[in-house]
Amino acid sequence: MKKAILCVILCFSLTASGCAADSRILEDLGMVQTTSYDLLPDGMLSITASIPMADPEASAKREVLTVVAENTKNGRIKMSRETQLILVSGQIRNALYGLSMAKKGIYRYMDTLIRDPSISPELKISIVEGNAGELLRKDYDQHPRTGKYIDHLLEKESSWQTIPRVTILSFLRDLFDDGIDPITPIIKDMGNSIKINGIALFQDDRYVAKIPADDTMIFAFLKGSFKEGEINVDLSENGDKKEYAMLSSLVSGRKLKVSYHNQQIKVRCEIKIMCSILEFLGDLEISNEQDRNKLERRISDKLTRKADSMIALLKQHKVDSLGLGSAVRNKIGYANWKKMNWREEFPHVEVENKIKVVIKDFGEVR
Amino acid sequence: MMGILTSMLRKVLFNPLNETNKDQDHNHNEDKPEQNASADLQHILDQFKRSADLIHHRYPREGLDVIYFSHMINEDKLQRDLLPPLLAAPAADIILNEQSQFQQVQNAKDCVTGILSGNAAIFYNNVAYLADVTLPASRSVEESESESIINGPHEAFNENALTNLSLIRKRVRSSHLKVIHLSVGEISKTDCYVLYMEDIANEDYLSELIRRIKNVEIDAIHDTNMLLQCIDDNPYSMFPQYMTTERPDTIASKLVSGKIVCLVDGSPSLLSAPSSFFEFFASADDYYQRWAIGTATLFLRFMALVITVTFTALYVSITSFHYEMIPENLILTLTTSRSRVPFPPIIEALLMETTIELLREAGARLPTKIGQTIGIVGGIVIGQAAVQAGLTSNVLIISVASSAIASFVIPSYIMSAAFRLFRFGLICLAGLWGNLGLVIGIAYMVIHLSGLTSLGSSYLTPVAPFQPYDWRDVFFRFPFRLLNRRPTQNRAQNKTRQKMKR
Numbered sequence: 001m002k003k004a005i006l007c008v009i010l011c012f013s014l015t016a017s018g019c020a021a022d023s024r025i026l027e028d029l030g031m032v033q034t035t036s037y038d039l040l041p042d043g044m045l046s047i048t049a050s051i052p053m054a055d056p057e058a059s060a061k062r063e064v065l066t067v068v069a070e071n072t073k074n075g076r077i078k079m080s081r082e083t084q085l086i087l088v089s090g091q092i093r094n095a096l097y098g099l100s101m102a103k104k105g106i107y108r109y110m111d112t113l114i115r116d117p118s119i120s121p122e123l124k125i126s127i128v129e130g131n132a133g134e135l136l137r138k139d140y141d142q143h144p145r146t147g148k149y150i151d152h153l154l155e156k157e158s159s160w161q162t163i164p165r166v167t168i169l170s171f172l173r174d175l176f177d178d179g180i181d182p183i184t185p186i187i188k189d190m191g192n193s194i195k196i197n198g199i200a201l202f203q204d205d206r207y208v209a210k211i212p213a214d215d216t217m218i219f220a221f222l223k224g225s226f227k228e229g230e231i232n233v234d235l236s237e238n239g240d241k242k243e244y245a246m247l248s249s250l251v252s253g254r255k256l257k258v259s260y261h262n263q264q265i266k267v268r269c270e271i272k273i274m275c276s277i278l279e280f281l282g283d284l285e286i287s288n289e290q291d292r293n294k295l296e297r298r299i300s301d302k303l304t305r306k307a308d309s310m311i312a313l314l315k316q317h318k319v320d321s322l323g324l325g326s327a328v329r330n331k332i333g334y335a336n337w338k339k340m341n342w343r344e345e346f347p348h349v350e351v352e353n354k355i356k357v358v359i360k361d362f363g364e365v366r
Numbered sequence: 367m368m369g370i371l372t373s374m375l376r377k378v379l380f381n382p383l384n385e386t387n388k389d390q391d392h393n394h395n396e397d398k399p400e401q402n403a404s405a406d407l408q409h410i411l412d413q414f415k416r417s418a419d420l421i422h423h424r425y426p427r428e429g430l431d432v433i434y435f436s437h438m439i440n441e442d443k444l445q446r447d448l449l450p451p452l453l454a455a456p457a458a459d460i461i462l463n464e465q466s467q468f469q470q471v472q473n474a475k476d477c478v479t480g481i482l483s484g485n486a487a488i489f490y491n492n493v494a495y496l497a498d499v500t501l502p503a504s505r506s507v508e509e510s511e512s513e514s515i516i517n518g519p520h521e522a523f524n525e526n527a528l529t530n531l532s533l534i535r536k537r538v539r540s541s542h543l544k545v546i547h548l549s550v551g552e553i554s555k556t557d558c559y560v561l562y563m564e565d566i567a568n569e570d571y572l573s574e575l576i577r578r579i580k581n582v583e584i585d586a587i588h589d590t591n592m593l594l595q596c597i598d599d600n601p602y603s604m605f606p607q608y609m610t611t612e613r614p615d616t617i618a619s620k621l622v623s624g625k626i627v628c629l630v631d632g633s634p635s636l637l638s639a640p641s642s643f644f645e646f647f648a649s650a651d652d653y654y655q656r657w658a659i660g661t662a663t664l665f666l667r668f669m670a671l672v673i674t675v676t677f678t679a680l681y682v683s684i685t686s687f688h689y690e691m692i693p694e695n696l697i698l699t700l701t702t703s704r705s706r707v708p709f710p711p712i713i714e715a716l717l718m719e720t721t722i723e724l725l726r727e728a729g730a731r732l733p734t735k736i737g738q739t740i741g742i743v744g745g746i747v748i749g750q751a752a753v754q755a756g757l758t759s760n761v762l763i764i765s766v767a768s769s770a771i772a773s774f775v776i777p778s779y780i781m782s783a784a785f786r787l788f789r790f791g792l793i794c795l796a797g798l799w800g801n802l803g804l805v806i807g808i809a810y811m812v813i814h815l816s817g818l819t820s821l822g823s824s825y826l827t828p829v830a831p832f833q834p835y836d837w838r839d840v841f842f843r844f845p846f847r848l849l850n851r852r853p854t855q856n857r858a859q860n861k862t863r864q865k866m867k868r
Contacts, residue, residue, distance in 0.1 A: 023800075025711065026685045027704045031697065054702040090690035091697060118690055151694075 030063065030085030031092075034147035036132035037072070037109055038098035044068050045109065047075035048133040050147040051085070061144045064137050072112045090118035093151045095125050095168070096187075098132035102200065102207035107175065113168055121169035124154055127200045127207060129188040140193060150194060154185060157196050161220040161229040161250075162213075164199065175205060178342060179325030186210060201319045203343075209317040211310070218306045221271050221355065222322050225253045233299050235282065243282035245299060247275040247357070256324065258331035265332070267324050267351045269307075276361035286362045299357045307353040315347040324351065407431055407489045409474050414481075428453050434486035440501040444486050448497055458490045468495040479555065502526055507533065510612050512779060518654040522612045527557050527631035530614075534561065534627075537618035542566070548579050550593060550630070554586035557631035558593065566624045568857040571821050575626055575639055590633040591780070599819045604787060606780045607820045609641040616650050624858030640821040642855050644828065644840045646781040647671070652843045660843030668841070670775035674785050675811075677769040678715050679796040679804050681762055685711040687800030703759035712797025714758050718766045719790060721748055726770070827855040 030051045038046040051063040065082055069075035080087045095113060097106050113119050128135050136146060143149035158165035163185035174182035181202055188197040199211040199219055211219050217231040229250040235243040250273055257268040277286060284291040314321060320342065328349070329337045410433065414420045423432040430452060434444070448467070452458045462468045470493065471477045477494045481487050484500035507529065510522030523530045531545065546560040558579060562572055578597040587593050590610055598607040611617060612634045617627055620638040628637045647667045652660035684691050685704060692700060707714055725744040729737045749767075753760045769789070776782035788811060795803030818825035828836035833854045838844040850865070852858040 023686045023710075024689055026689055026692075027701055027707075029689055031689060052698060054698045055705060056702060088689065091692070091694065093694065120690075 024086070024088060028086055030083055030087045032087060032089050033062075033091060033145075034094040034096065034136060034150060035089075035092060036096035036098065036128065036136045037101055037106075038131055038133050039101040039104055040068065044070060045072065045075060046133050047072060047079070048136045049076075049079060049087070050136055050145070051083075051087075052145055052147065062147065066133055066137065072109060088118070089116060090120075092119055092123055094147060094154070095123055096128050096132040096136060096150070097125070097184075098128055099130065099207065101132075102127045102202075105205040107205035110168065110172075114172065119168075121167060123168045124151065125166050125168055125171050126150075126154060126185045126187055129186055129197055135187070135189045135194065138189065142193070146194075150187065153187070153194060153196065157185070159228065161226050162216050163196055164220070164223065174323075175202075177323075177326065179320070179327075179329045180323035181319045181321045183321045199321075201314070201317060201321050203317070203319050208319060209313065211313070215306065215310060218303065218310050219322075221252050221254065221273065221303070222269060222307055222310065222353070223254075227251050230278075233302055235298055235302060244279070245277060245282070245295065246279035247273075247299070247359075248278045249276045249361075250274070256327040258327050260328075260332045260336075265328055265345075265349045267328065267349060269324075269351060269353045271307075271353070271355045273303075273355065273357045274360050275357065277359050277363065280362075286359070292359055292362065296357050296359055300355050303355040303357065304353050307355060311351045311353065318343055318347060320346050324349070406474075406492045407494075410477055410481075410487065410489075410494070413474070413478050425453060428458060429490060430458055431489040432486055433481060433489070434499075435481065435484070438484040438502065439486055439499040441499075444497070444499050448486075448499070452488070459493070462488065462490060462493075462495045468497050470495050482555070483557075502528075504529065513611060513613050513616075513649075513777065515649065515651040515654070518650055519613070519615050521614060523614060523617075523634045523636060525632050525634055527559060527629055530629055530634075530636065531559065531561075533614040534617060534621070534629075537614055538563075538621055543621065546576065548576065550579060550582050551584060551586045554588075556587045558587075559629040559631075561621060561627040561629065563621050563624065566622070566852075566858050566860050567626050568624065568859065571640060571823075571857070572626055574821055575628065579628070587630060588632065590628070590630045590635045590637050593628070593630050594637045599822065600817075603814070603818055604784045605643070605815065605818065605825075606646070606778070606784065607641065607818060607825065608637045608639045609645050609778070610635040610637045610780070612636070613650055619650075619653075623863070624852050624856035624860075640823045640855055641825075642820065642823075642827040642840075642853075643815055643818075643825050646778040647776060648840070649777040657843050657845045664841060664843060667775055667777070670772035671785065673772040674769050674776070674782070675789055675792060675808070676804065677765045677772070678719060678762070678789065679792040679807070681765045682711045682715045682793055683796035683800040683804050686797060700759070700761055703753075703761050706756035707759055708756070710797075711762075712793065714762060715766070715793050715797070716790070718748070718752075718758055718762055719793065722766055722770045723786070823855050823857070827853070 032049045033052050034050045036048045038048075040046055046066065046068050048064060048066045051065070053060060053063050063083060063085075065079045067075050067078040067082075069078055076087055076089075092113075095110075097109075101109065110125075113123060136150075138146060140146060140149060154163070154165075157163045164170075164183055166182075166184045171182050171184065174180045182205070183202060184200045186197045186200045188195050196213060197210075198213045199216055200207050201209045201211065217229065220226060220229065227250075229252070230246070230248045231250065233245045233247065235245060252271060252273045255270045257270065259266045259268070280286055280295075282295075284295050286292045286295055325342045325346065328342075411422070414433070419435055419437060421432075421434055421436045425431070432444075432449070452461055455461050463470070468488065471480065471487075477487055477496065480496040484502060485496040485498050488495045488497060504526035505524050507521050507524055509520045513522070514520070521533065523533060535543065540563070542564040544562055544564050548558045548560060549555050550558045560572070560576055560579070575597070579593070582593070582596045584596060587596075594606070594608045594610065595601060600607060609620075611620075617636050617638065621627055625638045625640065628639070630636075647664065649663075649667075652663055655663070685700065689697075704711075709717070721744075725740060725748070729740050729744075732740060749763060752758045753763060773782045773786050773789075776785065788807075792804060792807040795807040797803070799806070816824075816826055816830060824831060827833060828840045831854075835851055836854055839849050839853065846864075850863055851861055852863050
């Protein structure tokens, strides 16, 4: 009994002595939803944070703070001088990096996002073409909270495969894995709206090249298997009349076959795409089986050619964003892999793409 | 009619094991009759001095004196059946000694006890005889209010022990059903019956229960729930360690499964022992529904337990410490509703929980008609006005209301009251230390429950000790053909319940 009383006294004295100072009462918090980082010409950081507000008496839907600081946490200290809320980062969903910073390497400035235990590893990372702070500060009339707008845009597009879903976890995993290079989506301010503008390719943590928005589906086919997605294929040849096929309900399966003979690495990428055709502008009668097979062949050829040129782009910039290196490493064994400098070797590896399209369904029209 | 029935029943039910605790009364001054004092008329009349309700009939010519309490006996029977032959006979003592309905009593104490429990005392030549003509006042067998169900029998026990015994005998027609008569309470001398199925119930449990009841030293027992607090293993615990019910069908099933039942005269609830924690979450309804529905209902109840215990505490801990845990879409709603509240979450939550408890307590004490008013006033004032006035957030109202509703899903009122009280502790802990406090509180509860015993058997039985077969009947409600064994906790002499051939 004495022990129990002692226990209670101890508990209360602990509480009284300041444990309660840990409390983070909801309405006193400024929960940063999105932050953006830009590198200024003088090497200082320009940091912007967007904090959704719920005060029914205030007309603004969010609070946006911008500071210039030499490192990120100091930026937060400076920011908190400007607001009555306690700034916390446990609800942060997006980190935006300006192109200026991405070109210099972003890992250095991600440190706080990795180190702070209250920040989720599911935090999404993207690159802004232009100034990230400006994009975040801007209010878009049709979309009340810019931070949330960006978040939902990225979430929705990644579920349709047009961009990969890049979180801080996946970015770091790809960064430290030597068989793959990280990627992020690129967004751009279009005046009245924000647009997904392609995929950024990183060499280590530096931005080196970009895949344009129209080709991102080809990248998705090469990157891995998925279900759900849409693609528009332009079948028109030079001087020919226009032919388009719009494929939907994509189910794509990728198989990588690596062969290793006489120090010679050869990667064969076999992709099978099941789809249904939703729109076709052209001469072929797709309810006819022969015509349909012909169409399938033409689409397959077209996609294969596009894939080839994408591989060429990657080789040109010496970035293995598809993770072919991991497949090669698995095939040739660690000792051989260790001897090889994959970054230098990659452009010389023969990569053969084989895309096969199967149209399962061509709609109600016979 | 009732009097005849009950007197017959009493004769049938009295068992050779009938023991009265003689040695515990000797130091009580209230019982003036000495052990050895002979039961002479004057002495008995002295005992009942200043008892206006005592009836004393004299028949000087026949030499008979009759003493009884008119409100406790069936006077019809006495006047019409018992007295005429005595008055007509040349010598009454021949009949008195011959017929078994008259019992000669040797000492004054037995005589006084007999009169007090509804016998008529007949004196002839200063020799006392008792005639059992009891007709106790009680209400009729009615529907159970506290444990009503939709399907199945609706009758409930009432305050008369003999009626209750007859309800049980009616359901368990077996000569193996044994009834032991005990009496508790130094002054009240309340009748207490211990029932068990011979060859099924465990003898160790039986003798332990009887020993504990005999050792109870208290002036009066008014209800089973009072008795069980005198005989349970951990009197300081918040949780009830014996299951009580006022449903005859439940009691019959407990008996048949090998439990021991204890019945107290004057109480409509019967206790069954040993009990496990999870028994308090079962209802008779589960067995009268199809098995799938019964199982789903059981899941619902355990879910209700989790909701009752944690919901409000979780709200407090999340809004005061763990903003990271809130889903993105909920944040703005939650912040908006919190932003007008002037109190920290813990004060807000305690305020609302107290209000709900006030409402419940007020509703429980008031007649139904006023109770409705309370419901409306409470519902509107608490639900709407408190939010509009900015005293609480509406998310809290939802969590407080749902945990209050969930607490009433637990079939045993005593168990649900225990958890409602425990919840307050949990809310305070959550307000002090957030999720850490919540976990400390729940861990303390689990440790405490694991330490409890019921008649010496583990309180958490099918979980610890782990008895997977019992789970079929505790966490699920398997079809009856798969419920072949009696619960392990009962340590029944015959472990197999049935051998269904199909």
